[in-house]
Amino acid sequence: MTTNSSLIKILSCMDHVEYYVLVVIVISSALWYFWLYAKSKPQSPPLPPGPWGLPIVGNLPFLKPELHTYFQGLAKKHGPVFKLWFGSKLAIVVTSSEVAREILRTNDVIFANHDVPAVALASSYGGIDIPWSPYGPRLRMLRKLCINRILSNARMEKSVDLRRGETRRTVRYLADLARAGSPVNLGEQIFLMILNVVTQMLWGATVQNEDRELVGAEFSGIVQEMNDLLLVPNLSDFFPVLSRFDLQGLAKRMGGLAERMDRLFDRVINQRLGMGKGSEGKGEDFLEVLLKIKDENDEKTNLNMNDVKALLMDMVLGGTDTSVHVIEFAMAGILNNPEIMKRAQQELDEVVGKDKIVEESHIPKLPYILAIMKETLRLHSVAPLLNPHRPSQTTVVSGFTIPKDSKIFINVWAIHRNPDVWENPLEFDPSRFLDQSYDFNGNDFNYIPFGSGRRICVGMAMGERVVLYNIATLLHSFDWILPQGESLKIEEKSGITLKLKNPLVTTPALRLADPNLYL
Numbered sequence: 001m002t003t004n005s006s007l008i009k010i011l012s013c014m015d016h017v018e019y020y021v022l023v024v025i026v027i028s029s030a031l032w033y034f035w036l037y038a039k040s041k042p043q044s045p046p047l048p049p050g051p052w053g054l055p056i057v058g059n060l061p062f063l064k065p066e067l068h069t070y071f072q073g074l075a076k077k078h079g080p081v082f083k084l085w086f087g088s089k090l091a092i093v094v095t096s097s098e099v100a101r102e103i104l105r106t107n108d109v110i111f112a113n114h115d116v117p118a119v120a121l122a123s124s125y126g127g128i129d130i131p132w133s134p135y136g137p138r139l140r141m142l143r144k145l146c147i148n149r150i151l152s153n154a155r156m157e158k159s160v161d162l163r164r165g166e167t168r169r170t171v172r173y174l175a176d177l178a179r180a181g182s183p184v185n186l187g188e189q190i191f192l193m194i195l196n197v198v199t200q201m202l203w204g205a206t207v208q209n210e211d212r213e214l215v216g217a218e219f220s221g222i223v224q225e226m227n228d229l230l231l232v233p234n235l236s237d238f239f240p241v242l243s244r245f246d247l248q249g250l251a252k253r254m255g256g257l258a259e260r261m262d263r264l265f266d267r268v269i270n271q272r273l274g275m276g277k278g279s280e281g282k283g284e285d286f287l288e289v290l291l292k293i294k295d296e297n298d299e300k301t302n303l304n305m306n307d308v309k310a311l312l313m314d315m316v317l318g319g320t321d322t323s324v325h326v327i328e329f330a331m332a333g334i335l336n337n338p339e340i341m342k343r344a345q346q347e348l349d350e351v352v353g354k355d356k357i358v359e360e361s362h363i364p365k366l367p368y369i370l371a372i373m374k375e376t377l378r379l380h381s382v383a384p385l386l387n388p389h390r391p392s393q394t395t396v397v398s399g400f401t402i403p404k405d406s407k408i409f410i411n412v413w414a415i416h417r418n419p420d421v422w423e424n425p426l427e428f429d430p431s432r433f434l435d436q437s438y439d440f441n442g443n444d445f446n447y448i449p450f451g452s453g454r455r456i457c458v459g460m461a462m463g464e465r466v467v468l469y470n471i472a473t474l475l476h477s478f479d480w481i482l483p484q485g486e487s488l489k490i491e492e493k494s495g496i497t498l499k500l501k502n503p504l505v506t507t508p509a510l511r512l513a514d515p516n517l518y519l
């Protein structure tokens with residue numbers, strides 16, 4: 001007799017009551033077994049807490065444009081790690097230096113990818129540049145190349161003349177305004193100056209005179225449009241399954257701009273290739289260095305022409321807005337505090353003198369100007385949420401589960417204003433950095449304006465040099481005066497980087513007696 005037929009026989013002998021009892025026992029045993037199994041399995045920690053959202057769109061309808069201040073408010077209610085749903089995308093916001101350390105140091109490799117916006121792929125030759133490349137050997141090679149060979153201090157020394165020329169051009173223009181007693185929109189002048197400094201370094205020894213103005217104007221127009229597009233909220237980012245449809249046409253528009261930029265790069269590169277060896281003596285621009293590296297055919301570096309163009313794009317997008325806004329915030333802070341202007345000018349007069357102009361070689365001897373830059377980056381972190389990171393695997397941080405591929409915002413802006421760490425955190429007081437040994441290297445997580453770890457800014461050395469040299473020059477050559485009876489209200493506005501909300505209008509006055517120092 002088979003087992004089946006015996007079972008049927010037993011069942012058929014039972015009356016209905018016995019049958020139901022048996023069914024209940026079997027189901028209860030199964031449930032009991034599953035409960036024991038689930039209990040024996042290690043429980044994964046919960047997701048971080050966070051505000052309630054709506055079905056499908058999550059917290060999107062409640063977001064405010066100034067994300068860093070909005071997040072700071074939410075952190076007061078939900079703690080130093082909380083979650084939000086941007087459509088189907090999970091965002092995790094971190095507002096404490098301890099948790100930032102867990103992410104950027106303890107779990108650095110896991111969090112070393114960036115969360116790539118859909119339009120960024122269209123503007124970066126498919127994401128082959130530094131900010132959007134995934135972490136791995138290729139990214140390490142590109143970063144090493146930039147830090148050691150393109151943006152290193154040694155390389156910076158070779159392009160001092162290219163930078164000085166642009167800064168002096170701005171000084172001449174401001175001196176004319178000073179003689180006429182005319183106010184100036186300082187932010188606009190700083191933007192033009194830094195854009196010219198950066199493009200000079202990119203291809204200043206290649207593109208000359210009138211062509212330089214034309215290339216510069218076209219270039220800055222395209223960069224501006226690209227930055228604007230990056231700011232448009234994009235359904236493709238909130239619902240990645242929809243990204244292939246590009247419902248708002250943003251990736252297509254970005255693709256069009258990238259093509260225009262590509263043609264501009266081709267034009268400049270062809271000029272460089274046509275110059276041959278006779279071009280020596282005009283300083284060494286980045287383009288020249290990159291083309292040399294490409295032609296080395298070293299299998300470790302192995303760059304093609306698109307890599308060269310993507311790196312040029314990184315320099316201008318990473319290097320312009322950041323430096324401009326630091327200088328502008330610094331000048332605004334100084335204008336509001338005449339004591340700070342006086343102390344900085346005293347340092348400059350002692351180190352440089354009133355009969356010479358500031359040179360980059362003076363920078364290491366100007367600790368107070370460095371303190372002004374550090375304090376500006378503390379109070380107005382121009383990248384207030386860093387570039388959002390993305391974990392490559394699910395990880396537990398601070399007792400919470402942080403799922404793979406979530407979007408991680410580190411609220412550096414709020415960390416830099418933590419009253420438990422910074423005395424009078426809302427006050428602009430550079431002297432706090434004379435007594436404390438904070439640097440930009442990302443080792444103290446209470447102060448990380450350039451980020452930390454494997455994705456720390458590659459342009460730190462250049463940013464520091466450009467910002468310090470230009471603040472020093474503006475303060476050494478001129479006194480800065482606000483219109484009679486006016487004081488500045490320093491408010492911030494989010495964009496690709498954090499910037500000053502209202503134009504910084506001020507009148508320069510000549511400080512140096514020798515007119516030759518304004519040539």
Ligand code: HEM
Nearest residue numbers: 130131314315318319322383386387450451455457459463
């Ligand atoms: C004062 C000026 C600057 C500040 C405050 C600044 C700040 C930052 C920050 C916060 C990041 C993101 C770090 C992260 O993702 O965790 C970053 C990344 C980056 N910066 Fe800067 N930066 C400055 C100047 C520059 C300059 C001058 C360049 C180039 C010429 C540059 C190129 C880059 C690049 C390529 C990245 C991407 C690095 C990567 O993803 O691996 N930056 N910067």
